[in-house]
Amino acid sequence: MVPSHLRLPLRFVLRIFLHHRWRVAATVAGIATASLLILVQASFFFGFRDAVTAVPLRAKADLWVAASGFRYFDLTRQLSDRDYYQVIRHPAVVQATPLVARFAEWRRPDGGQELVQVIGFPLEADIDLPWNLPDEQRGALGLPDTAVVDAIYRDKLGLTDRDLSAEILGRRVRIAGTTTDIRSFSTAPLLFTEYRAAQSYGWIFGDQFSYLLVRLVPGSDLESTRTGLVALGNGELDVMTPAELADKTTAYWMRTTGAGLGLATGIAVALLIGSSIAGLSLHTMIQHYAEEYVCLRVIGASFPFVAAILVAQALLFMASASGIAVILANVLSRQIRAAGGTTLLPGWVSLATCAVLVAIGVAMALFSAHRIIIRAEGAAR
Amino acid sequence: MSLALACRGISKRYAASGTSPLTVLRDVDLTLHFGRLSVLMGPSGSGKTTLMRIASCIAAPDAGEVTVMGRTVAALSPKERARLRARHFGFAFQEPRLFDALTAIENVLVGLAISGHVGADATRRAEQALAMTDIVDRATSYPRELSGGQKQRVALARALAGERGILFCDEPTASLDAAAARDIAALLRRLVESHGCAALIVSHDRRFLSVAHEGFSLQDGRLAALDTEGAGA
Incomplete structure (x- = not known):
């Protein structure tokens, strides 16, 4: 059961989703592509780690x-x-x-x-x-x-x-x-x-x-x-211990071969670029209604009211886009691995990526809500 | 004729980089009464919108005091001022600022939700407000399906719904053609009289002088009274 004070923001956001199908599709595609970039890089990195540590971590030894x-x-x-x-x-x-x-x-x-x-x-x-x-x-x-x-x-x-x-x-x-x-x-x-x-x-x-x-x-x-x-x-x-042996081996490959360091750098860059693209895509969607949100504040909307609309929007965009990205990344990772590649996408990495993107979305929504309040009331102070 | 809102001794200055601060309002007094339509005119940059923002508790003055239905607003927090606006003030702007993903009645419902009205009661109030502004037959239309004048009527319905007592309109006819502007001006006069609310219209449009109960001109930061044709009505 959705609390009554959240019903309108949720309904409102669903209407935006349905009304602006192409704009929403473009935004979701942008965020999903950014998420896919992160997940694919992550799958290469974790595949690398799995491959170089497979025997130490699989063999039974104290x-x-x-x-x-x-x-x-x-x-x-x-x-x-x-x-x-x-x-x-x-x-x-x-x-x-x-x-x-x-x-x-x-x-x-x-x-x-x-x-x-x-x-x-x-x-x-x-x-x-x-x-x-x-x-x-x-x-x-x-x-x-x-x-x-x-x-x-x-x-x-x-x-x-x-x-x-x-x-x-x-x-x-x-x-x-x-x-x-x-x-x-x-x-x-x-x-x-x-x-x-x-x-x-x-x-x-x-x-x-x-x-x-x-x-x-x-x-x-x-x-x-x-x-x-x-x-x-x-x-x-x-x-x-097996974990220490695995860590030393990973560190060796990371430090002394360009491949390991390249993968680690790749995941960091993908996270940076992917997060930026995802954040900007959502920001663009929010900006489409910026003047209307300012208007809501002027006519008396509270910060939680404005924030609830934007957060609901962010959750819907980020959850759907990262969900699509997780499915695509898993399919891609499995296909590459089936063809002999060393990709691996653990479930927790998919969940963590979704959580990071949702957190970015919520942060962006709260920041935008704050900016709307400033725009509505700050300019003439 | 009871007092709705009073601004006493309002002054406002803006800091401008590289130049001395610009004083836009100097010791301005303004009162709004229930059942009266007031129009505020003046050249661009004269401070009309600033005075309206101060009167409507969006912005704070550097000096002076605003009272709404006898209550001083200076001590209110931004949150309390937002609540005051949601309960008692209605707003309409040059651009109607309607959400294009929502129908006319849904846009009015958003305004009602902000003032705490939800459910069947809110729907009834929204329909009443749309009826008051003569646009109830387009309740399920989207903004893109409405003309400029019709959108402004929906915006006025949103402003009035929920029995808000004081209406602020900033250049409500600026983006309308002459016929639509005339209709909106007449509608505002009718609404004020039938609804018993107080209204402050900020406009360049001299047509409002023919429907307003009182008029003011703002020049060099000072307020002066204007003759209005509707004063005696």
């Missing part, structure tokens, strides 16, 4: 152990079995799983080459890798020289229904399963495989690996365990 001097997930010095035994000695550590993460050259069946990022782990380890793998393919890695890759990269890796085999460093590898929706920002597809095979593909010794994924005894203190592990490593180990 702590990640890396060789000291860690900068980002994709490239790190190798640890050795000695590090494994030091870590597993800690009383709070219940499980330590070695993980290999190495770039390797994939020789396509047709002779071409592609770079892949090999992710290798003991198959018996409970670390939830790889994800998005159909249940019927869960046993795919159990056979010798097999690997799993995302379906989107089949063409890139030269795979066909008849030929699913290729070579890495002269060693045969056969794709025995395909995941869905696992993207790589570096354009090198993630190739999940068995631990020993990964060491071979990654050209590292049999006692070497890239990370240790540590699970703690339930109830143990994370900070004191971390401090203990660092001490056990005599300064040779970096110990991080």
Whole structure:
């Protein structure tokens, strides 16, 4: 039930919507385009973040152990079995799983080459890798020289229904399963495989690996365990939570590659330009009736009365325009991702963008209402 | 003939950049009575609109006092002055300032909502006001479907609806042709007499001298009485 004092402003605004169809359509289109600009940029940024942090955030681990001097997930010095035994000695550590993460050259069946990022782990380890793998393919890695890759990269890796085999460093590898929706920002597809095979593909010794994924005894203190592990490593180990590892990796890509910084700048610029366009589009619509609103104040309309009309107008414009933009942006983001791009639009980002635009609209409406009061009464003071 | 509004000793100066302040009103006295139509004339820039804005409690004077039905308005806040305008004052301007997305009757209803009238009672009052200004047959027309004179009648209906006692009109016939202007002037006289309201018309249009009960001229910031043909009526 709408309160009686709000009925007229709402009815009034609905009438404006219906009466000025083309003007309203142009304004909504302007605001929707501005919102779309923000959302598309945001989807590129969050897609980038998702891609560079996918493994650290998806793998089941309380702590990640890396060789000291860690900068980002994709490239790190190798640890050795000695590090494994030091870590597993800690009383709070219940499980330590070695993980290999190495770039390797994939020789396509047709002779071409592609770079892949090999992710290798003991198959018996409970670390939830790889994800998005159909249940019927869960046993795919159990056979010798097999690997799993995302379906989107089949063409890139030269795979066909008849030929699913290729070579890495002269060693045969056969794709025995395909995941869905696992993207790589570096354009090198993630190739999940068995631990020993990964060491071979990654050209590292049999006692070497890239990370240790540590699970703690339930109830143990994370900070004191971390401090203990660092001490056990005599300064040779970096110990991080998954979130810290993801943040460091994101920060590395952001700072040291133009791509990450470009995306962050893009979203900031899109937010600035998009907000300005949205605000100006609404302002233009409000200005169409500026003299009439001044007249309302002169004949005695209170500030809340004028503000209610303008705020209702802003809410209707911003909500409808950003709603259209959210639908379009989600469709666009999914299409790009389905084609192999690294876009991702979390629901909260869509909601936050709508909230920002609605807030801008309400602020613009209140500001305009204030200006109307000044225009009506201030000039002759 | 009871007093509706009185302005006593009103002065107003405007600061102008680079020059000395411009005095537009000097110690002006003006009274409006219920059932009387007053016209205020004067050359452009003489301060007519400023005096009307002060009398109608939109603007504040630098000196002097305004009383509305015996109540001094100087101490009122902008919010209270807006409430006073909504309850007691009606306004019509050179441009009718109607919302083109609303029909004639809906424009009147907006004015009524501002003075607190909503629902079926407001609709009845709006129809009465449109009838008073002889435009009730176009109640459901949009402003774009009305002539200039018809729009001004709707604006007058909006100004009168809700039993507002004091009517302020700023150049209400300036954008109308001669015939429409004559009709509006006659209508205003009729409304004042039938409705019993007080009206102040600010205009260059000398036609109003033939219908006004009293006339004033504003020159060099001072007010002088004018002869009106309608004074004896």
